[in-house]
Amino acid sequence: MAIEFKHVSYVYAPNTPLAVKSLDDVSFKLEEGHFIALIGHTGSGKSTLMQHFDALLKPTQGEITIGDLKITPETTNKGLKPLRHKVSLVFQFPESQLFEETVIKDIAFGPQNFGLSPQEAEQKAYKWLEKVGLPKEVAKQSPFDLSGGQMRRVAIAGVMACEPDVLCLDEPAAGLDPSGQKQMLQLFTDYQKQGHTVILITHNMDDVAQYADDVLVMEKGKLIKHETPRLLFKDRRWLRQHHLDEPTTGLFAQRLSGNGFQFDRVPLTLNELVMQIKANLEDHQ
Amino acid sequence: MSKILIGRYLPGDSVVYKMDPRGKLIATFLFIAIIFLANNWQTYLIASLFSLVAVLATKLKLKVFWDGVKPLIWLILATSVLQLFFTSGGKVYWQWGVFVISSFGLVNAGFIFLRFVMVILISTVLTLTTMPLEIADGMEALLKPLKFIKVPVGEIALVMSIALRFVPTLMDETIKIMNAQRARGVDFNEGGLLNRAKAFIPLLIPLFINSLTTALDLATAMESRGYRGSDNRTRYRVLRWSRYDLVNLGYFVLLTLLLIIFRAA
Numbered sequence: 272m273a274i275e276f277k278h279v280s281y282v283y284a285p286n287t288p289l290a291v292k293s294l295d296d297v298s299f300k301l302e303e304g305h306f307i308a309l310i311g312h313t314g315s316g317k318s319t320l321m322q323h324f325d326a327l328l329k330p331t332q333g334e335i336t337i338g339d340l341k342i343t344p345e346t347t348n349k350g351l352k353p354l355r356h357k358v359s360l361v362f363q364f365p366e367s368q369l370f371e372e373t374v375i376k377d378i379a380f381g382p383q384n385f386g387l388s389p390q391e392a393e394q395k396a397y398k399w400l401e402k403v404g405l406p407k408e409v410a411k412q413s414p415f416d417l418s419g420g421q422m423r424r425v426a427i428a429g430v431m432a433c434e435p436d437v438l439c440l441d442e443p444a445a446g447l448d449p450s451g452q453k454q455m456l457q458l459f460t461d462y463q464k465q466g467h468t469v470i471l472i473t474h475n476m477d478d479v480a481q482y483a484d485d486v487l488v489m490e491k492g493k494l495i496k497h498e499t500p501r502l503l504f505k506d507r508r509w510l511r512q513h514h515l516d517e518p519t520t521g522l523f524a525q526r527l528s529g530n531g532f533q534f535d536r537v538p539l540t541l542n543e544l545v546m547q548i549k550a551n552l553e554d555h556q
Numbered sequence: 557m558s559k560i561l562i563g564r565y566l567p568g569d570s571v572v573y574k575m576d577p578r579g580k581l582i583a584t585f586l587f588i589a590i591i592f593l594a595n596n597w598q599t600y601l602i603a604s605l606f607s608l609v610a611v612l613a614t615k616l617k618l619k620v621f622w623d624g625v626k627p628l629i630w631l632i633l634a635t636s637v638l639q640l641f642f643t644s645g646g647k648v649y650w651q652w653g654v655f656v657i658s659s660f661g662l663v664n665a666g667f668i669f670l671r672f673v674m675v676i677l678i679s680t681v682l683t684l685t686t687m688p689l690e691i692a693d694g695m696e697a698l699l700k701p702l703k704f705i706k707v708p709v710g711e712i713a714l715v716m717s718i719a720l721r722f723v724p725t726l727m728d729e730t731i732k733i734m735n736a737q738r739a740r741g742v743d744f745n746e747g748g749l750l751n752r753a754k755a756f757i758p759l760l761i762p763l764f765i766n767s768l769t770t771a772l773d774l775a776t777a778m779e780s781r782g783y784r785g786s787d788n789r790t791r792y793r794v795l796r797w798s799r800y801d802l803v804n805l806g807y808f809v810l811l812t813l814l815l816i817i818f819r820a821a
């Protein structure tokens with residue numbers, strides 16, 4: 272499903288002294304099946320933007336097209352279920368949405384709401400329980416008896432079990448241990464490779480460099496860049512101006528390039544970095 | 557959500573904002589009391605003018621005050637209408653069984669209406685211009701004398717401040733969880749009554765559990781910082797009287813005097 276934003280603005284608490292313009296004339300178009308990273312500082316409007324993909328927030332101005340559905344300021348809450356089936360959101364700290372008696376029931380909750388029978392939903396739930404790396408034994412436990420990290424995985428499984436065309440994640444790895452973060456990222460890229468669109472809000476530039484096809488950069492409610500990681504991380508001065516970090520591979524290459532090494536492009540993955548260093552060493556001999 | 561009375565505070569910087577919450581609390585309560593001194597058109601006119609002055613002095617948009625009156629407008633009208641039909645005396649304009657429209661009834665209905673609106677306006681002035689936490693601090697200060705009869709004023713005030721502090725947090729949390737469950741296909745406003753009631757389970761359970769967790773965390777955090785009740789504690793927000801409170805006092809004394817002078821004997 273292609274997603275297009277046309278001059279979208281969003282204001283919290285409009286017409287009150289507390290009004291905050293959190294999206295300001297945002298326009299972009301996302302390709303189907305891409306891995307999209309959404310980055311920007313805290314308060315830049317990332318979470319606000321994300322909630323528009325699912326029509327949980329409707330634009331104050333402008334128009335959004337998701338697949339064949341149009342969302343305008345006039346759109347009401349009725350009849351949005353098909354959209355929410357196709358587009359799913361994992362909120363920040365999603366463990367706070369758990370409520371069922373058992374882990375497996377909680378994971379099956381979404382799929383069942385979207386029309387699967389209880390048996391089918393439970394099958395899906397077991398499948399995703401395994402995919403997020405939880406042992407079968409926890410299936411019948413109360414989600415509230417699990418550790419924070421395990422609860423996070425249950426919550427993510429509960430959303431991914433709906434198997435949406437577009438999966439949006441708001442800092443899903445925040446607060447997980449490094450190996451857990453890696454596993455989760457792997458899970459999301461695998462999902463994208465199966466032909467789904469994944470939109471990830473993150474502060475981790477290494478993940479952006481390694482996995483993203485497209486990067487949206489937000490600042491104070493405005494979309495200030497929409498580019499490939501290759502081009503984004505090439506412009507170091509621009510990054511510094513906007514106080515954005517560079518990926519570790521880029522920094523590493525930068526250090527080396529002062530010492531006789533030459534990089535014709537920013538290495539985005541460890542593999543690329545190794546290849547380019549190799550090429551440099553061969554040139555020297 | 558913003559219609560809820562508590563936490564309806566709106567930031568601003570007029571004189572009313574600079575007044576001490578203790579003074580504002582006393583003035584509001586006393587205003588509600590002395591308004592009963594009014595008993596003729598002169599005194600009602602004076603009280604109404606003073607309420608309007610208080611409203612205007614906040615320098616807020618008049619619409620926010622209308623928002624305060626609006627939810628209660630039917631209650632006010634119903635009370636006035638009852639007063640209108642069931643007060644007899646004076647000239648009778650219309651009668652049908654026990655229902656009478658008389659000149660006394662008309663006047664009384666008008667007075668009741670005005671009294672209601674004034675009370676709402678004045679308490680709205682208080683809640684709009686005073687942060688909930690300031691109100692709690694003010695209450696604590698005013699209730700202090702009760703300590704002598706062993707009322708745990710400090711603890712009550714603490715409970716009040718914590719409750720007030722968490723109202724916005726709880727509202728944000730409610731919206732967040734509602735949205736998270738909507739994203740999982742819950743429909744809060746479709747289907748029959750039973751379905752709608754059922755839809756609230758995935759909202760209420762996380763809300764309860766998160767509140768309990770927050771409460772326990774807060775208790776642990778307070779204990780680990782050595783919180784031990786309220787005796788001899790200094791405070792972060794210290795209440796101080798200022799010249800702005802003289803405005804408040806003057807306003808109030810003047811109103812009382814005028815009401816006493818002009819009320820019908």
Ligand SMILES: Nc1ncnc2c1ncn2[C@@H]1O[C@H](COP(=O)(O)OP(=O)(O)O)[C@@H](O)[C@H]1O
Binds near residue numbers: 284293311313
């Ligand atoms: N529920 C809300 N009510 C009012 N303002 C909000 C709300 N949520 C976010 N904001 C404001 O909108 C802006 C963008 O917030 P957000 O989208 O959460 O940013 P990010 O996810 O990039 O940190 C911030 O200024 C924030 O204060």
Ligand SMILES: [Mg+2]
Binds near residue numbers: 314317318319363441
């Ligand atoms: Mg956010």
